[in-house]
Amino acid sequence: MYFASAVMARLPNRNIVWKIILLSMGVGVVVMLGFAAYDWWLERKARFVRYPQFGIDIPINYTIHGIDVSKYQDIIDWESVKDMRVGNVQLGFTFIKATEGLGNEDAFFQRNWKKSKNAGLVRGAYHFFLATKSGKAQAENFINSVELSPGDLPPVLDIEQTYGVPGEKLRERAKDWLQTVQDYYHVTPIVYTNVDFYRQFLKDDFDSFPLWVAHYLQKERPHTYRDWTFWQHSELGRVNGIVTRVDFDVFNGDSVEFKKLLVN
Numbered sequence: 698m699y700f701a702s703a704v705m706a707r708l709p710n711r712n713i714v715w716k717i718i719l720l721s722m723g724v725g726v727v728v729m730l731g732f733a734a735y736d737w738w739l740e741r742k743a744r745f746v747r748y749p750q751f752g753i754d755i756p757i758n759y760t761i762h763g764i765d766v767s768k769y770q771d772i773i774d775w776e777s778v779k780d781m782r783v784g785n786v787q788l789g790f791t792f793i794k795a796t797e798g799l800g801n802e803d804a805f806f807q808r809n810w811k812k813s814k815n816a817g818l819v820r821g822a823y824h825f826f827l828a829t830k831s832g833k834a835q836a837e838n839f840i841n842s843v844e845l846s847p848g849d850l851p852p853v854l855d856i857e858q859t860y861g862v863p864g865e866k867l868r869e870r871a872k873d874w875l876q877t878v879q880d881y882y883h884v885t886p887i888v889y890t891n892v893d894f895y896r897q898f899l900k901d902d903f904d905s906f907p908l909w910v911a912h913y914l915q916k917e918r919p920h921t922y923r924d925w926t927f928w929q930h931s932e933l934g935r936v937n938g939i940v941t942r943v944d945f946d947v948f949n950g951d952s953v954e955f956k957k958l959l960v961n
Contacts, residue, residue: 745916750783751945752935754916756928759947761955762786763927764934765823767794768804770941775809775816777938788936790819792853792889792909792946796839797825806842814846819959821850823889824874828862832873839874840881849960852878853909855889856899864898871899875906884960887926892919907958909946925949926958 745754755762766773778788791813794803803809806822813820824839826832839852854874859867871888878886889909890899909927912919919925927946934945948955 774938823853832870
């Protein structure tokens, strides 16, 4: 009788021990999930440092910085652009608007194309795509304006508006541009667009092309489902030698990877 009473007395204590163990395990799982969520948040959220001379915050952990320009930047003093260095940030490349649509060449393209190279920047040319026009004809417009040299960046298709064209037709014309340009220059072109446009209209059909993504309304890395090569992180930068605001970009890689991307 005494033994049975003693056993019954110990049972509640054993239940309490198991409850404590289970509670501890639950807390451990929650903590682990919390750390995982925090790591995910850190991965998505870019860290920026303010550079007053450039007038913007610049994401850290990127070593290769650049800008992209068009006629809206007016006449550029490329030597001053190249010479500007603030801390560990110096501009090393530039994308330059070359053409738009079927017959338009940017008013300052030829000047920018020549002067940027003379100043020692790696240069790339881009075409602003009109989805209402033939992709092949637009590619021929670009080819007629742009002569690539070893050390240049691959050609870029800037595609960011549908102009009411159905997605299937837009993709077909964009592929025509990319294929025509790739066949002519023997290098894989780059696609430029924003995160939402890529997800909504381009999707998996363009995953084989390097991606230059515009994403500057939120201070976080571009949250695309695929890798990106360049990130346009601001449209409000200031640079010596340019009188207007200018877009800032970073390359997602080191100098070895950057060199591999260039035209041979």
